[in-house]
Amino acid sequence: xxxxxxxxxxxxxxxxxxxxxxxxxxxxxxxxxxxxxxxxxxxxxxxxxxxxxxxxxxxxxxxxxxxxxxxxxxxxxxxxxxxxxxxxxxxxxxxxxxxxxxxxxxxxxxxxxxxxxxxxxxxxxxxxxxxxxxxxxxxxxxxxxxxxxxxxxxxxxxxxxxxxxxxxxxxxxxxxxxxxxxxxxxxxxxxxxxxxxxxxxxxxxxxxxxxxxxxxxxxxxxxxxxxxxxxxxxxxxxxxxxxxxxxxxxxxxxxxxxxxxxxxxxxxxxxxxxxxxxxxxxxxxxxxxxxxxxxxxxxxxxxxxxxxxxxxxxxxxxxxxxxxxxxxxxxxxxxxxxxxxxxxxxxxxxxxxxxxxxxxxxxxxxxxxxxxxxxxxxxxxxxxxxxxxxxxxxxxxxxxxxxxxxxxxxxxxxxxxxxxxxxxxxxxxxxxxxxxxxxxxxxxxxxxxxxxxxxxxxxxxxxxxxxxxxxxxxxxxxxxxxxxxxxxxxxxxxxxxxxxxxxxxxxxxxxxxxxxxxxxxxxxxxxxxxxxxxxxxxxxxxxxxxxxxxxxxxxxxxxxxxxxxxxxxxxxxxxxxxxxxxxxxxxxxxxxxxxxxxxxxxxxxxxxxxxxxxxxxxxxxxxxxxxxxxxxxxxxxxxxxxxxxxxxxxxxxxxxxxxxxxxxxxxxxxxxxxxxxxxxxxxxxxxxxxxxxxxxxxxxxxxxxxxxxxxxxxxxxxxxxxxxxxxxxxxxxxxxxxxxxxxxxxxxxxxxxxxxxxxxxxxxxxxxxxxxxxxxxxxxxxxxxxxxxxxxxxxxxxxxxxxxxxxxxxx
Numbered sequence: 001x002x003x004x005x006x007x008x009x010x011x012x013x014x015x016x017x018x019x020x021x022x023x024x025x026x027x028x029x030x031x032x033x034x035x036x037x038x039x040x041x042x043x044x045x046x047x048x049x050x051x052x053x054x055x056x057x058x059x060x061x062x063x064x065x066x067x068x069x070x071x072x073x074x075x076x077x078x079x080x081x082x083x084x085x086x087x088x089x090x091x092x093x094x095x096x097x098x099x100x101x102x103x104x105x106x107x108x109x110x111x112x113x114x115x116x117x118x119x120x121x122x123x124x125x126x127x128x129x130x131x132x133x134x135x136x137x138x139x140x141x142x143x144x145x146x147x148x149x150x151x152x153x154x155x156x157x158x159x160x161x162x163x164x165x166x167x168x169x170x171x172x173x174x175x176x177x178x179x180x181x182x183x184x185x186x187x188x189x190x191x192x193x194x195x196x197x198x199x200x201x202x203x204x205x206x207x208x209x210x211x212x213x214x215x216x217x218x219x220x221x222x223x224x225x226x227x228x229x230x231x232x233x234x235x236x237x238x239x240x241x242x243x244x245x246x247x248x249x250x251x252x253x254x255x256x257x258x259x260x261x262x263x264x265x266x267x268x269x270x271x272x273x274x275x276x277x278x279x280x281x282x283x284x285x286x287x288x289x290x291x292x293x294x295x296x297x298x299x300x301x302x303x304x305x306x307x308x309x310x311x312x313x314x315x316x317x318x319x320x321x322x323x324x325x326x327x328x329x330x331x332x333x334x335x336x337x338x339x340x341x342x343x344x345x346x347x348x349x350x351x352x353x354x355x356x357x358x359x360x361x362x363x364x365x366x367x368x369x370x371x372x373x374x375x376x377x378x379x380x381x382x383x384x385x386x387x388x389x390x391x392x393x394x395x396x397x398x399x400x401x402x403x404x405x406x407x408x409x410x411x412x413x414x415x416x417x418x419x420x421x422x423x424x425x426x427x428x429x430x431x432x433x434x435x436x437x438x439x440x441x442x443x444x445x446x447x448x449x450x451x452x453x454x455x456x457x458x459x460x461x462x463x464x465x466x467x468x469x470x471x472x473x474x475x476x477x478x479x480x481x482x483x484x485x486x487x488x489x490x491x492x493x494x495x496x497x498x499x500x501x502x503x504x505x506x507x508x509x510x511x512x513x514x515x516x517x518x519x520x521x522x523x524x525x526x527x528x529x530x531x532x533x534x535x536x537x538x539x540x541x542x543x544x545x546x547x548x549x550x551x552x553x554x555x556x557x558x559x560x561x562x563x564x565x566x567x568x569x570x571x572x573x574x575x576x577x578x579x580x581x582x583x584x585x586x587x588x589x590x591x592x593x594x595x596x597x598x599x600x601x602x603x604x605x606x607x608x609x610x611x612x613x614x615x616x617x618x619x620x621x622x623x624x625x626x627x628x629x630x631x632x633x634x635x636x637x638x639x640x641x642x643x644x645x646x647x648x649x650x651x652x653x654x655x656x657x658x659x660x661x662x663x664x665x666x667x668x669x670x671x672x673x674x675x676x677x678x679x680x681x682x683x684x685x686x687x688x689x690x691x692x693x694x695x696x697x698x699x700x701x702x703x704x705x706x707x708x709x710x711x712x713x714x715x716x717x718x719x720x721x722x723x724x725x726x727x728x729x730x731x732x733x734x735x736x737x738x739x740x741x742x743x744x745x746x747x748x749x750x751x752x753x754x755x756x757x758x759x760x761x762x763x764x765x766x767x768x769x770x771x772x773x774x775x776x777x778x779x780x781x782x783x784x785x786x787x788x789x790x791x792x793x794x795x796x797x798x799x800x801x802x803x804x805x806x807x808x809x810x811x
Contacts, residue, residue, distance in 0.1 A: 005153020036132040052101025154180040161194030258314035261359035339383025346390040348581040392585040392621040420449040462491035504533040518711040546575040588617040630659040672701040714743040756785035779804040
């Protein structure tokens, strides 16, 4: 677009950007077509000498602001923010090391300032931020409202567009002024009409004016402009003029484009909607007609976009086309096909392949659902839900799952398999967010509906049983979970055969349950079966393989087989990062689990950064109110306690406990673990009364929830005994130590680090009582186990070795 008549705005803009002491933020705001971007560009060109630190031009709607800043800094400034920093930290690094001098940051087409604002914190006053927007961004931001051109400037713009036919304006000066007025002095309208006249050197301005007056069409979408959009009539008239220049096929393409959302459109999607049209012909219409007449914008290689007002204009024309319904159905089918390709656990590669199509699938879900068959009704919603949920963006997935349920119920009633599936998916999303109370009734509803509609022998019923079991397991209701898992597994095997991914998933889930109950001998063969089956059916590069590896590692870690656990954890982490990207809840889980392993091995320096990374990632992806965040806080507190950093540990333990009680209720194994560890911290600080109360609470809760035969119960017994030992209550400590040892030997075998811990504790008790003959063999046994499982340099091994040496010195 030609740029004239904005001198005052340029001066005012410069003043706004320079007068602030902190980061200067000025926004150019107004309706589409006013030349906001052109004004920003002109300012950058005319004032570049004042910005020695450089100009950085960013597109707000194309990609995350922070990502663009970091990429610009890397490619243009040779800055290299550390890869292990999260995105906000990388942006802050860029601000700190940016080239010297004032910097102009232009952010084009901002729709949500809150997405940009956090990144600007920490930028010094030399950074000046200029945004273009159609929205008011709040009183704190200096704003420059952009109005239509002044009459003289509008005439000058029209004259510049007709420069190749000198004297044309002067010959019909009064008519030219009328034309500018009729167009409302809107730069976009003037640009389009001026270009139209430039292509028609024999068309008089009077004839042009007559055409405008004859073809003035007031379309419903544009009849109510806002207060600052008085020139909107001129835009309609300009679009109408260009419409006249289009042949029928050209018009048809414009109308089909208007079915897409007002975001970038991959051209291959347009071709898929018009399979009967020749690709070369479509390309010719696009390039020679729509682009040439400025009815379409090219946004990148193979990517195009309609201006929102043009889109509305084309949509208004669509209603008059005979094939309108046919093309709407075709568009919907293309979007449904893409939505169906999005898997329940999409990889990063899959997400990148479809992300440009997501707004267009949303367009179908929001505005064209009536053109879908009953069979395809759920597909757009499921695709959108999987897309966001697969990235851990649960709050963005939730409305699509909710909308799916209400849409299906409205069209198909309450008794339909699609309703059951919608209930199931919404419930799983709630479970992922830790909203167990909201998930359970939906899962029960879904199961009941499936059994009633499909009978008891159907794969969907097996899925419902499995999912309900998973929810109960998450809540620590193991007795309710096991029969459902077994039912689901038997049903899957009978209906689908032994070689099916659902069977692998059922085996894996049952193994996880057994491991949670400390039934390691039952868990291991199931894990092996599930992993082997998954690899055979899905290949080595699949998120489910990463989950199997992680779970297997967890089993080995629980058994004290640390050398076997570590490579599996590392494999799972690497696979998840490659398939899911670095910003995913499963990656946070892998980081956390690896940190737990390192802590168990006394590798505290390796554990801490992983714990912190996992915590930060979970807080960013899941929010502060999520069970996984509580787990990260709890684990980090445990690490600090192991290092004697009690002041850092206590607030984290308390935070984790409070969060778990609020999210999981008071009767949950995780709450028992929090009580137990907080008690251990108080014991280390000599706060025995506070510790005893919590230990007893934790023991009672463990026994109630897990039964008497569980490793966690053994841990509680051991810890309570240790407390009594610290207080010199040896008679109360001994039976508890013996109980814990016997339970651990029965559940964990003889060569587990927890067995060594029990032996060591019992030996210390006997040593304190002067029973050296009883203590010595226990110390020796404990030392032998620790050396084998943890190595000679682990803190536990060193401590037992010292205990044994002290005892022998006493003899």
